[in-house]
Amino acid sequence: MKRSLSVLALVVAVGAGAGYWYIHGKLPQRAGEVAVKGLQAPVTVRYDSRGVPHLQAQGEADLYRALGYVHAQDRLFQMEIMRRLARGELAEVLGAKLLPTDTLFRSLRIREQAALMAQRQDQQSPAWQALQAYLEGVNAWQASHPRPVEFDLIGITPRPFTAEDTLSIAGYLAYSFAAAFRTEPALTYIRDQLGPQYLEIFDLDWVPQGALTTPLAAADWKSLEMVARAGHDALLAAGIPQLEGSNAWVVAGSRTRSGKPLLAGDPHISFAVPAVWYEAELSAPGFNLYGYFQALNPFALLGHNRDFGWSLTMFQNDDVDLIVEKTNPANADEVLIDGQWQALEKSVQTIQVKGEPAVTVNLRRSAHGPIVNDVLGEAAGARPIAMWWAFLETENPILQGFYQLNRADTLDKMRTAASQVQSPGLNFVWANARGDIGWWAAAQLPIRPEGVNPAFMLDGASAEADKLGFYPFSANPQQENPASGYIVSANYQPPAAMPIPGYYNLPDRGRQLDRHLANPQIRWDTENSQALQLDTASDYGPRTLAPLLATLRQVAEGDEEKELVEQLAGWRGDYPLTSTSATLFNQFLYELAHGALHDELGDTWFALLLSTRAIDAALPRLAADAESPWWRSRGSDQPGERTAVVRLAWHNSLAHLRETLGQDPASWQWGKAHTLTHNHPLGVQKPLNLLFNVGPFAAPGTHEVPNNLSAKLGPAPWPVNYGPSTRRLVDFADAGQALTNNPVGQSGVPFDRHFSDQAEGYIEGRYQRAQLGVISAQSRLRLVPAP
Template sequence: MKRGLALLVVVIALAVGAGYVYVQGKLPRRDGEVAVAGLQAPVSVRYDTRGVPHLQAQNEPDLYRALGYVHAQDRLFQMEIMRRLARGELAEVLGEKLVPTDTLFRSLRIREQATLMARRQDHQAPAWRALQAYLAGVNSWQASHPKPVEFDLLGISPRPFTAEDTLSIAGYLAYSFAAAFRTEPALTFIRDQLGPEYLGIFDLAWQPGGALGTPLAAADWRSLETLATVSHNALTALAVPQFEGSNAWAVAGSRTRSGKPLLAGDPHIGFAAPAVWYEAELSAPGFNLYGYFQALNPFALLGHNRDFGWSLTMFQNDDIDLIAERPNPADAQQVLVKGQWQPLEHSEQTIAVKGGQPVTLQLRRSPHGPIVNDVLGESAGNTPIAMWWAFLETENPILDGFYQLNRADTLGKMRQAAAQVHAPGLNFVWANARGDIGWWAAARLPIRPDGVNPAFILDGSSTQADKLGFYPFSANPQQENPASGYIVSANYQPPGAMPIPGYYNLPDRGRQLDRLLADTQTQWDTANSQALQLDTSSDYGPRTLAPLLATLRAVAEGDEEKELVEQLAAWEGDYPLGSINATVFNQFLYELAFAAMHDELGDAWFPVLISTRAIDAALPRLAADADSPWWNTRGASQPTDRTGVVRVAWQQTVQHLRKALGDDPASWQWGKAHTLTHNHPLGVQKPLNLLFNVGPFPAPGTHEVPNNLSAKIGPAPWPVTYGPSTRRLIDFADAGQALTSNPVGQSGVPFDKHYADQAERYVQGHYQKTQMGAIPAHSTLRLVPGG
């Protein structure tokens, strides 16, 4: 027995030792000297205490090659999974369950567009040369080091990264903004199947008259519902970043304590492990930038130095139109366009499937764009649904735009750089140390025929789907050095004479920011700006509840419920961890939506609608309209009204919270019901979640408050899905000491000390200094020519 126990101890020790050696072999190297092929001169990479690299090179090609090298050693799996998602190649490593996602992304034609964009590039341009140097660095690291642990688990064989991969990811980012695949089918269903009067709560009384010229059949509606679901699942199932919204503001020196402009920004993106941004400081003769980089992109999407800086928010302009084509009864491969039967183009692609047979896709394209419901196969219905997408229909020199943006130290240079971004639509909020502030909405906005509302599916056989050209960049919303002394961008519909169709966020978040920034008695600095970024209140809850309070008082039963209603009546709409009102309101909001709308929309369309931004604006309007047709419950034995629906919603609210969080309302604290977990793409499969996911953490804030830690409308508990992907504050009196935050950690390598070292401090609202310039190095890696 002793010999057996001794042998067991030895076996365990060997296994532990082998595991330790295996893990150590996967970790990034942050000190010593390494030879890298293609370098012209040594590059110094100093790492700070958070694992952020500060690169010092003697020339620009070496700088970008070194960036690719260190970016790859921290984030190679993120690069791999992002390019596979964008190019429709996930099933090759994840199996048959990812075929629908691959099929969707193949149908979007991102791969083909990326190839076309690469061909159009000037291969002598500085942006192209920088990209090639960066990719060479990525590929150099991949070719000379052990595969990441995720590659081993999934059996991924490394292959070189290309410019087409980088441009494909740009296409994915453009698509992840697009709400059209969910919103347009849902609103068209409501208009055509329920009646235009149901659109009142969506503020869409100005829609084109009547339904589609050729009514959609039941099979077509089922296919559109499935398409919306597939689109939504493709963006959520893999724990990859999805762009949702953002805050950014710039304050002129006349309004700051330091007398210099102050820039703030926190783009709202889906949470994941690793975090979306890779921080790095780049320095070479004549160039310095502290940047925030995405996978396979050598140009910072956010950045600053001592002279200038910028943040971005999502424009939310509608740059996708879904178009119902009218097929020829005599030939289903023709559709009616401008009075003529036009043939559909055909192509074929093959999806490799891990552990299964390859899947062959037959893709079609009409004169309006790719047919997107072909992804559903035999369940697609008889009506082809085409997609017009600005990403496919513009030149979009986005590489040149961001290369210029990384160097834009004047208003003129910034304006010129922003004009190069055609899709996705972005708001750039910018400031410099000279005292200028500015905002530009960057996108190529299509000119649609008068009266066309692209919030609905358009009729391809009419002129609705026509595009009459694009507006010039000068017509886009923008401000430069406004008299107010500040600029706010928060995803709401921009003011101006020209209405711009889009899927905008509620004005509440922007209104809260504007109200505080407009106070001329406040001198802004990084301290009070932190408080503003971390603010957890808005007037959405109180204004939604206001017209229902009398009814809630009438339907509440017993002293405990009546006290809960009175607490809601006094609630100011804030979401700290200890709030009970926040929990009760959020549950009630879902139950109100379900009780009022599920009977009309059913199990298919109700979840689609509540996944859109349209529901956010609709629910306060619904609450205020006692005569809305939504209050009449279909199939009920007696007609119902707002009071009856509110009674059901309140009863369900209390019942669900007691079941989910306990009988005592004192235990219904927001932090118990609202939590943040950073999910890794492999963490969706138990027990790998224990190895790769980070969290959960109790999370303050909510949807559409400045600290926009957001969960979807639904029953408690609420897992946070997106929020500030970083929080940045730059006072240009001392931009070298700017503040930043990372939701998880700098590294994407499991078991690395920087994999999750910032997660808890982030959710608590802490900031770190960016430490630009000659910082005390925690460790130094020296990259030298050779290899």
């Protein structure tokens, strides 16, 4: 027995030692000296207490080369999975379940567009040279270190990263903004299958001439359902962050406590592990920037220094049109464009699938754009559906735009930089220490024929699908040093000299911000700005409930239910962790939507509509319109009865909450039902979720309040899927002490101490310092030229 125990102890010790050795070999190196291929001179990297690198180089090329090196050691798997998503190569490492996602992204032609963009680059431009140096740093780290844990688990063979990979990810960013992929099929279905009266709750004009010349067949509608579902599921299946919205505002020095401008920003992006942003301070002679970087991008998408800074939000302009082509009865590979039958361009691509034979996909393209329903193979309807997409149709010198933006310390420089970001559409909110503030909506906006409503799918055989050119950047919405002394951007429809079609968010969140910022009695500083970023209230709930309160009082049964209705009547639309009214309203809102809309739409179209911003605008208008046809039961000729739907929604809400959260309404606290888990791409597979995922945490806030921790509209409980990807506050009286936070941690390496060290502080609303220049370094890494 003693001998057996000794052997067992030895085996355990050896196993533990091997495990420690394996894990230790995967961790980032943040101290000592390392020789790096390609460096021309030493680079010093000081790490602060959050694991953020502060790089000091003697030249710009070495600065970006070193950034690539340290970025890779913290986030190589994120870089790998992002490029595979954008280029349609996930099934090769994650299996056949990702084949629909790969097929969709191949059909979007992002790979081909990235190659064209790379060919168009000026090889001698500073932006291109910086990108090449950065990629050299990424590849130098990958070539000289063990593979990340995730590579070992799913069998990824490393290969060098290229400029095409970086530009492909720009395509993914543009696609993740493309709400039209889901919204246009849903609205077109409602218009053509239910009737124009059903569109009134969406506040969309009925344009008779916008209807398709030849109605779609049942098989075509089924195909559309599947295409829209594929667009919705693509990023969810990959576990990749999707850009959803954002808050940003800037206050002039005349309105701040310090007398200098104050910049605030919190881009709203899907939560994931690792977090979307990689923070780093870059310093070289003549250049300094504290930046927030995305995978494989050497230029900060957010950033600041002592002289200037900026944040961004989604413009949400409609830069995608879905176009139904008319096929030649004598040749299914020809479509009618400009009165002529034109042959569809064809290509064949092969998708590698882990553990299975490779799959061949046949792709087609019309003059309007890629045929997107070909991704369904035999399930595709007879009518080809093309996608016109600004990302594929513009020059889009986005590399040069962000390179210049990282250096834009004046209004003129910032305006010029913003004009070069053409797709995706972004709002840039900016300030400098001299006192200037500004906002520019950056996108190349297409000129559509008069009367065309791109909220619906368009007829490819008519002129409505044509584009008449692009508006000049000077026509885009923008403000510079407005008399109000502040600027707010929160994804609502911007003021503009011309109509700009888009999928804008409701104004409630923006109004909540504007209500505070417009108060001339408030002098803004980082303290009261934190409170505004963390605000959990808006008018949306109360204004949706207002027209229904009389009906709710009528249908409530017993003292307990009547008391719950009165609590809702007095509720101010806020979502702290302890609120029970927030929980009841959220459940009731879903049940109301289901009771009114589901019988007309069915399972697929109802679920798709819930995934669009159109539902947010529709429900308050539906609640206020007692005569809406949506209240009528499907197939009935009788007038609808709002009271019957409200009664059913109310009782279903109470039954569900009692079953899910307990019989006592006092236990229906928002924090018990609304939780945040940061999911890793491999965490979808149990028990890997225990190793890679971070959370759950009770989460305050909700959809369309300033602290926009959003969950999909549905039955409780509600897992949060997106929200502030960072919260930033920069007072230019002391930009070296800016505030920030990270939803998870700086590192993407499992078992690293910075993998999830900020997750608890983030959900509690604690801020950290984003320090510039002299910092209290926790460790120091010296990168030197390799012999």
